[in-house]
Amino acid sequence: MHANISHQFRRFSSVLLRFLSSLALIAGGPAAMARPAELSGSAKSVIEQFLMNQANGLPGKVSIRIDTPMSGALPACDNPEPFLPNGARLWGRVSVGVRCSGDGSGASSWTRYVPAYVAVVANYYVASRPLNAGETLSAADFEVRQGDLCALPRGVITNPQQASGMIIANRIAPGAPLRQELLRNATVILQGQNVRVLAQGAGFVVSTEGRAMTNAAAGATIQVKTQAGQMVSGIARADGSVDLPN
Template identity: 75%
Template sequence: MHATLFRRRRPALACLNFLAATALVIGSQAASARATELSGGAKPVIEQFLLAQAGGLPGKVSIRIDTPMSGALPACDALEPFLPSGARVWGRVSVGLRCNDNGSARPAWTRYVPAYVAVVANYYVAGRPISAGDTLGAADIQPRQGDLSALPRGVVTNPQQAAGMVASNRIALGAPLRLELLRGATVIQQGQSVKVQSQGSGFVVSTEGRAMTNATAGAAIQVKTQAGQMLSGIARADGSVELPN
């Protein structure tokens, strides 16, 4: 009886093995297609477009453009590249291509081409375990180099972005410093007497006042003068307040 059941199951097992092998081949072909770089006239168009879009990024930019899963692109004499709304210009991106050959018999089309934009640059990490409320000094900021697209958004790429800032959360030794984990140091306390200055062409006017709130350097603050007038200005690192011109 067991031998009979085994003979009955052999065709089913063979079928399952065939399906599994077919799935592996298809998966391998799909992965191979995704990893193959795009050829043809569309590649330089996409490269130039991405380089222009990434022009303001720090560091060295390198681009890899893959063949879309749909295969090679149709012929086109006037390609128009674009990025989907809200897409960032580094890491894995999907670049849109429109073709609308005016006067050509070829139909218009739109395709999306996968690409990877690497941005290798300096970024900064914590040089020691940093507790919430600690003010960062030069020794607390250590440089590293890597692909920014593989790091969290908001990573510090300029030491001046972190120097003198206060940690709002605990930051582990060697962890990337991120702008959202830092806040400006308080330079003016609520109720503090402050000097209020207004500068113009060839003159400086100053008066005394009382800060109505706490403020970090560069933040807006209201000051009440001794005469009772409410003024709005910008807190400076030296604890003074500058009025807008």
């Protein structure tokens, strides 16, 4: 009986192994793993230039790969017009629209969507030690790394001035990227604090005293009650004073 059970087990194992091998061939075979072919034809350079123009001003070095759509190569067109669909993100995996209005000689117009990948390799900043909520960041608390920003979380810090002096809002592990949503501005004015209120114009500066009605970080809007009892709104400065709008 034991021999029969052992035989059945070996037979079941053999069948299972063949089944799993078949799945591996289906899911991981050369056809499934092959990358899409890069786009060929005159439209490729037009799309590349369009994406480079769109990416102008992004931090770091931009590189672009344009793949052939699943529908196949683009039809011939003398003046292809690339465009980005509404709401499309500028970097990472994007779908670029290409339209052709025809040449007036009977050629039909068409619109196709071309897959592309826009990589942005740049410096970004990570925590150099465990950072706890409430700590104030200094230059010694983070270090520079380089990588594709498209593979990193949104809001990653790419300029050290975006981090220095900021307050940690949530704990950040060593080596983790600094992100804007994990930081907040340091409070420079406390509710009830006496502040100097400045109004500036062409060739003059007027200063008065007031009391802050709320806490405020540098650059935030704050309401102040002046000594005359008037409520005014201004911008909190890093030195603890308040600028009134012109």
